[in-house]
Amino acid sequence: MDPIRRYLRLLRIVLGARRGPRLGIHDVGITRERVWLTDLDELRHMNNSVYLALMDHSRLDLLLRSGAWKALRGAGVYPVVGVQTIAYRKSLELGQRFTIETRIAGYDERAVYIEQRFVRDGEITAVAYAAGRMLRDSGGVVTTAELGEVVGVDVSARPVPQWLAEWARATRLPGTKSPAPNIWPPSPTE
Numbered sequence: 001m002d003p004i005r006r007y008l009r010l011l012r013i014v015l016g017a018r019r020g021p022r023l024g025i026h027d028v029g030i031t032r033e034r035v036w037l038t039d040l041d042e043l044r045h046m047n048n049s050v051y052l053a054l055m056d057h058s059r060l061d062l063l064l065r066s067g068a069w070k071a072l073r074g075a076g077v078y079p080v081v082g083v084q085t086i087a088y089r090k091s092l093e094l095g096q097r098f099t100i101e102t103r104i105a106g107y108d109e110r111a112v113y114i115e116q117r118f119v120r121d122g123e124i125t126a127v128a129y130a131a132g133r134m135l136r137d138s139g140g141v142v143t144t145a146e147l148g149e150v151v152g153v154d155v156s157a158r159p160v161p162q163w164l165a166e167w168a169r170a171t172r173l174p175g176t177k178s179p180a181p182n183i184w185p186p187s188p189t190e
Contacts, residue, residue, distance in 0.1 A: 002038040006053055009033075013057045017064035025153055029062035029102045035092050045091035052084070055116050055128055058100040068151045075150045076137040082111060083171045086128035096120060105129070106160030107144045111168060113160045131168045 013031065023029055033054060041047035063069035063079070072078060092098055098120040105113040111131040118126040134142035148155040160168075174180045 005036060005038050009054070009057055010060075013061050014064065017061055020065055022067070023062065023065040025062070025066040025068050025151055026104055026158065027062075027066070029058060029065060031058045031061050031100045031102070033098055033100060035094055035096045035098070037094060040094060045093050048086070048088075051086055051118065051126060051128070054100060055084075055086075055102075055130065056081075058102040058116060059114060059130070059132075062102050062104075066151075071151050072134070077134050077142050077147070077150060078137065079112070079132045079134055081130050081132050083168055083173075084128060084130035085167070085171070086126055088126045090120070090123070090125040092118065092120065092125055098125065104158065105164060106158050107148075107155040108160045108165055108168075109144060111160075112144065112147070113164050113168070129164060129167070131164075 031054075035046050039046045039050045059079070060069070063072070098118055101117045101119060103115055105115045107113065111133055114130045114132060116128045116130070117124050118128075134144075134147050136142060142150075144155045
């Protein structure tokens with residue numbers, strides 16, 4: 001996505017969140033989008049990098065409209081995505097309108113798990129899952145129990161589905177203070 005279009009969309013999200021209806025942190029946030037020419041790849045459908053950028057915007061929309069963003073930033077905390085995956089069902093093409101539905105799927109002791117659906121004409125075109133952590137501006141990781149205190153929710157009341165926790169464990173990289181050598185395993189033909 002070109003930087004100008006990205007920042008215009010981001011500005012629309014921020015301004016829209018101020019005027020839009022308030023949400024609870026566990027409500028489904030819905031953002032409305034359209035496929036622009038600059039979103040297309042060489043096959044003339046929305047590029048997969050655009051999906052990821054729009055997912056960022058939709059997560060921010062949920063945080064802003066629920067008031068969680070203000071609470072997080074007031075506590076010197078910010079979110080980062082640790083792992084995410086997306087499955088595509090149908091292409092989104094030039095000019096098509098669609099929505100992104102975003103909800104918190106659950107929590108474990110490490111992360112917040114988010115489900116996001118791309119929907120066009122009532123049909124899911126893609127679905128994505130992200131596991132996010134909270135970090136302190138001053139350094140360090142915020143536990144989800146601390147997160148619950150900051151935003152005023154009981155994170156233990158919404159456990160992450162087992163399959164989603166297993167996915168996160170299977171795809172997680174070592175922490176930043178642990179070694180992560182770049183060694184490829186032998187290929188099956190070796």
